[in-house]
Amino acid sequence: MNIIPAIDILGGRCVRLYQGDYERTEVFNDNPVDVAKRWVEEGATKLHLVDLDGAKAGQPVNQKTIEAIVKAVDVPVQVGGGLRNYSAVASVLALGVQQAILGTVALERPQLVSNLCQEFPDQIIVGIDARDGKVATKGWLETSEVLATDLARQMAKLKVAAIVYTDIHRDGTLKGPNIEALRELATVVNIPVIASGGVSSITDLLNLLALEPIGVDSAIVGRALYTGDISLTEANQAVGQGRWQDVPPNLGYSAFA
Secondary structure, three states, X not given: OEEEEEEEEEOOEXXXXXXXXXXXXXXXXXXXXXXXXXXXXXXXXXXXXXXXXXXXXXXXXXXXXXXXXXXXXXXXEEEEOOOOOXXXXXXXXXXXXXXXXXXXXXHHOHHHHHXXXXXXXXXXXXXXXXXXOEEEEOOXXXXXXXXXXXXXXXXXXXXOOEEEEEEOOOOOOOOOOOHHHHHHXXXXXXXXXXXXXXXXOHXXXXXXXXXXXXXXXXXXXXXXXXXXXXXXXXXXXXXXXXXXXXXXXXXXXXXOO
């Protein structure tokens, strides 16, 4: 399982929200570029950036910061937040971003998602953020009546590259991911599902690893990395490629002697 550090950008700073609440913001670093470099140095093979200002405004806001991060690291970057029309998506991808994450428009303008998937194959991800199983939109400020599983099925048919699933009640809480909701969603689509929200420990990651056979192949980790509850290096050793279970220990002698 791939561990993807989250860098949420608000006002040009690296922050974390509690359950998506803009009024409950904690600043972790004034320089998101430094944060990105740190995670790559500790073994990140991909980064997840969220333009929180963009999500609220409905259009990209922190593009200069995003571009600076892309130029500063040598790993793929995926970006979400405020990408609600063709020009916004195209402009972000033009910065060197590997994949753009669509949220609100997936529900409101599925034809746009289809067109983007055709023009930018393998570069469009849909973020499905759910509150009590129903899709939330507009930077989590509104909740629809559409079930997350129904939207996931529709997006898979449009050939999006992957789905990022976030349980809003778990995001930023360190209470663990919603395993059952992830299992339910992964079983109704045939594309990769990226778990997001609530990961607080190596144990949570090991629990998620059990879902890898049904398509949950990555986990976005935010607050737990910033608080030190999870070490990225240890997380990769536990569930990443070449994890502890798959690599014989180097004991300095043969274990079979």
